[in-house]
Amino acid sequence: xxxxxxxxxxxxxxxxxxxxxKCEQNLGHDTMYWYKQDSKKFLKIMFSYxxxxxxxxxxxxxxxxxxxxxxAHLNLHINSLELGDSAVYFCASSQExxxxxxxxxxxxxxxxxVL
Amino acid sequence: SQKIEQNSEALNxxxxxxxxLTCNYTNYSPAYLQWYRQDPGRGPxxxxxxxxxxxxxxKERLKVTFDTTLKQSLFHITASQPADSATYxxxxxxxxxxxxxFGAGTRLAVHP
Numbered sequence: 001x002x003x004x005x006x007x008x009x010x011x012x013x014x015x016x017x018x019x020x021x022k023c024e025q026n027l028g029h030d031t032m033y034w035y036k037q038d039s040k041k042f043l044k045i046m047f048s049y050x051x052x053x054x055x056x057x058x059x060x061x062x063x064x065x066x067x068x069x070x071x072a073h074l075n076l077h078i079n080s081l082e083l084g085d086s087a088v089y090f091c092a093s094s095q096e097x098x099x100x101x102x103x104x105x106x107x108x109x110x111x112x113x114v115l
Numbered sequence: 116s117q118k119i120e121q122n123s124e125a126l127n128x129x130x131x132x133x134x135x136l137t138c139n140y141t142n143y144s145p146a147y148l149q150w151y152r153q154d155p156g157r158g159p160x161x162x163x164x165x166x167x168x169x170x171x172x173x174k175e176r177l178k179v180t181f182d183t184t185l186k187q188s189l190f191h192i193t194a195s196q197p198a199d200s201a202t203y204x205x206x207x208x209x210x211x212x213x214x215x216x217f218g219a220g221t222r223l224a225v226h227p
Contacts, residue, residue, distance in 0.1 A: 004158070043159070043204065043217040056214050090158050103149065104215060106158030 003027050004107040006091050012113045021076045021110045023091030032074040033092040049074055081114045117142040121205055121218035129226055136190040136221045138205030145207035148188045153202045195225045
């Protein structure tokens with residue numbers, strides 16, 4: 001049983017294209033996240049949604065647009081891809097309601113390569 | 116702003132020894148610190164959480180300490196095994212909600 005899944009696992013595309021990454025969690029969590037891990041392996045938060053509402057939006061170019069159709073899904077759409085967008089993107093989820101200290105469950109990652 | 120610093124050099128140890136990894140934070144004392152393990156090509160996996168009022172937390176062969184005076188957490192793996200080889204990430208909740216700020220991670224290699 002996959003807890004947090006992402007598709008696709010690998011994405012190779014040309015500069016200027018638009019692409020989407022999908023994420024689904026079957027843990028019943030109410031909060032989902034997108035992280036970016038660059039070539040130096042730093043994992044940085046990009047967005048967070050709680051019950052379909054955007055609650056964290058770090059300094060991310062507005063070419064990146066997250067969308068949460070329901071609390072089990074959080075997709076990431078990227079417009080006009082640039083070389084610097086090449087990275088591994090991780091989706092994660094956690095249960096926030098009534099909790100103070102929450103572990104996050106990560107998906108397997110999507111390796112995006114922009115040529 | 117808060118920074119989480121981990122030794123970026125790889126740690127090489129012999130099987131059976133205790134591995135000790137360091138996590139330092141630079142600014143305010145976090146309410147808690149979390150430790151994750153990341154294997155190549157995979158997402159991080161949660162290991163342990165320690166609150167600021169806890170000195171030590173254990174789980175099987177893992178032990179985490181939290182020293183607010185030194186602004187440091189230590190992560191120990193006793194009786195290390197080659198299967199423990201991975202990158203270990205330290206993270207703290209960066210103020211509000213559950214936004215985690217991660218360190219760069221320390222790669223551990225356990226040699227038979």
